[in-house]
Amino acid sequence: MALKKAEFNDDEVPIFEEALVYKRGEYWQMRMWLAKEHKYARFSLKTRNRSTAIDKAKLHYHELMAGQLQGKTYFSITTRMGVEMYLEHRKKDVTNGYIVSGRYNTIATHLNHWLKFIGKDVKLKELERTDCENYYASRTKTKKKETIKISQTTVENEQSSVNAMMAWLYKKKETYIDGFDFKKLKAVDKGAEENRRNTFTDDEVARWTVELSKYIKEAEKDLTEPNNLVKAVCGYYLGFSLITGLRRGEQLQLKWSDVEDMEHEVARKNPFDLLKITVRGETSKVRKTRQFVVKDSVYLKGLIELTRQRHTGKILEPDLMALVQDELMFSTNGETAVTARAIGVHFDNLIVLAKIPNKDKRGLVPYSLRHYFITQRVNSNLPPAIVAEMCGTSITQIEKTYYHTTEEKMVSNALAGYYVKDGMLIPK
Numbered sequence: 001m002a003l004k005k006a007e008f009n010d011d012e013v014p015i016f017e018e019a020l021v022y023k024r025g026e027y028w029q030m031r032m033w034l035a036k037e038h039k040y041a042r043f044s045l046k047t048r049n050r051s052t053a054i055d056k057a058k059l060h061y062h063e064l065m066a067g068q069l070q071g072k073t074y075f076s077i078t079t080r081m082g083v084e085m086y087l088e089h090r091k092k093d094v095t096n097g098y099i100v101s102g103r104y105n106t107i108a109t110h111l112n113h114w115l116k117f118i119g120k121d122v123k124l125k126e127l128e129r130t131d132c133e134n135y136y137a138s139r140t141k142t143k144k145k146e147t148i149k150i151s152q153t154t155v156e157n158e159q160s161s162v163n164a165m166m167a168w169l170y171k172k173k174e175t176y177i178d179g180f181d182f183k184k185l186k187a188v189d190k191g192a193e194e195n196r197r198n199t200f201t202d203d204e205v206a207r208w209t210v211e212l213s214k215y216i217k218e219a220e221k222d223l224t225e226p227n228n229l230v231k232a233v234c235g236y237y238l239g240f241s242l243i244t245g246l247r248r249g250e251q252l253q254l255k256w257s258d259v260e261d262m263e264h265e266v267a268r269k270n271p272f273d274l275l276k277i278t279v280r281g282e283t284s285k286v287r288k289t290r291q292f293v294v295k296d297s298v299y300l301k302g303l304i305e306l307t308r309q310r311h312t313g314k315i316l317e318p319d320l321m322a323l324v325q326d327e328l329m330f331s332t333n334g335e336t337a338v339t340a341r342a343i344g345v346h347f348d349n350l351i352v353l354a355k356i357p358n359k360d361k362r363g364l365v366p367y368s369l370r371h372y373f374i375t376q377r378v379n380s381n382l383p384p385a386i387v388a389e390m391c392g393t394s395i396t397q398i399e400k401t402y403y404h405t406t407e408e409k410m411v412s413n414a415l416a417g418y419y420v421k422d423g424m425l426i427p428k
Contacts, residue, residue: 013054021045021057028053032064034074041074076125077174079118083111085174086165100285102249110161113139124175132180135159151363152185198363199371204356205242211353212239215346216302223309229332232306234346237330237338239299241366244277245373245391248366252337253283256307257325259300262293275300284392292390303329310334374398 008014011023019032028045030053041064045053064074077085087108093099117138118131139155163179170178200208212235219231241251254277262274275296281289307324310332327334347366351359370391377387384398391398 013050013057015054015057015061019057019061021053028057030057030060032061034064034068036068037073037075039075073125076123078120079115079122079124079127080120082124082169082174083115083165085172086168087111089168097282097287100249100283100287102247103285106157107161110158111165113158114162124169127175127177127180129177129179129181132159132162133183135180135182136185156185198365199368199375200356200364204354205372208350208354208356209239209242211350213298215350215353220306223306226332229310230338230342231346233303233330233332233338234343236299236303236306237343238347238350238366238369240296240303240330241369242373243294243296243299245370245377246277246279247285247370247392248340248343249285250279250283250392252328252330253280254329255325256327256329259329261300273297273300279392286392288392290389290392307334 008020013021015021015030015032019030021028021030023029026048028047028050029042030045031040031042033039034041043060045056045060047053047056067074087104090099090104090107094101094104114132114135117135118127136152136155136159139158140150140152159180159182163182166175166177166179169175216232216235216239219228219235221228223229223232237251240246241248244251246254258278258280260276260278262276273296274293276291276293278291279289281287284290307327307329311323324334328337331337343366348359351364356364374387374391377390378384378398384395388395388398
């Protein structure tokens with residue numbers, strides 16, 4: 001569209017009859033009408049010199065015209081706005097049952113790390129495929145106050161989330177690229193000791209379990225104190241996590257109707273109960289219902305009694321379990337689960353009480369209890385398929401991540417097919 005003005009003063013210069021260079025204060029500015037977008041493109045030319053301003057304006061004009069001919073638009077939302085749009089889209093996936101809320105939270109965390117790297121106010125349409133080449137180096141660079149080393153697997157997962165978002169924004173015509181060309185990383189040696197999942201030793205778990213029992217009993221001395229109720233529930237949560245290997249999202253969404261105390265001959269002859277646990281598909285990361293059995297002699301009974309005390313003063317049916325079937329197990333009111341933050345605080349307290357060293361350097365977190373559970377099942381020589389079925393993951397994931405060789409397993413393998421007689425190994 002040609003400029004409407006026919007006459008210009010000394011501080012106004014038309015550019016190819018479609019743009020205008022004008023002076024505001026001491027600096028020269030430019031504006032140009034973009035017909036397809038029905039908006040003016042306005043920006044400072046950052047110079048006080050008239051002739052320099054004209055040269056810069058002509059360059060901008062040609063760039064804008066070339067972009068229009070290629071179908072590109074000038075106005076763009078920022079990276080922050082793009083992340084917000086994508087997360088709103090993924091939130092609908094949670095509502096519709098395509099992903100669980102835990103997965104959504106993980107995606108949000110990944111994208112927030114990316115925003116810190118790329119900048120929140122960068123225009124999406126200014127991004128190039130090479131802009132994230134140094135993402136891995138930036139994320140794994142240890143700062144002075146940081147004690148936890150970020151793993152390569154974590155960064156790879158973040159990169160995958162970022163490119164999934166970019167592909168979606170590209171389809172929405174909010175960006176010119178459908179992903180970044182992240183630098184190819186070296187294959188991780190899953191068998192190397194330093195690359196194994198962060199978990200506990202057997203001795204540490206033994207100490208931790210003793211302290212956990214004391215911790216819960218101390219909290220239960222006065223349950224009228226709200227903090228003690230949360231402390232006790234979180235304690236039972238951590239103990240239950242240790243014996244079931246459930247993911248946080250799965251465990252926090254367990255209802256009393258999902259756990260069955262089994263009457264079984266093996267259980268009757270031993271000081272433990274067998275618990276049949278159902279993880280509903282809508283609460284599972286893999287969207288598939290699964291059932292498995294574990295043994296327990298403490299945590300379920302303690303949690304039942306805690307729930308009974310929480311209902312004190314109410315008119316109860318003779319069978320408490322019939323009353324609370326639809327209530328959440330790990331909750332102070334049956335309706336809202338304890339928070340991940342509360343679980344983390346009490347987990348850290350127990351780490352200190354059990355005198356477990358180098359928590360931060362080793363990356364020990366509540367999820368490490370799941371790692372320990374799986375590792376124990378693997379080291380008990382259970383086939384990968386059975387471990388995968390119990391834990392709701394793939395056989396490939398179990399073999400790749402957890403089926404590393406331990407010293408105990410190597411000894412067991414070496415002695416397989418032999419028995420000891422008179423101090424000598426004799427083939428069976």
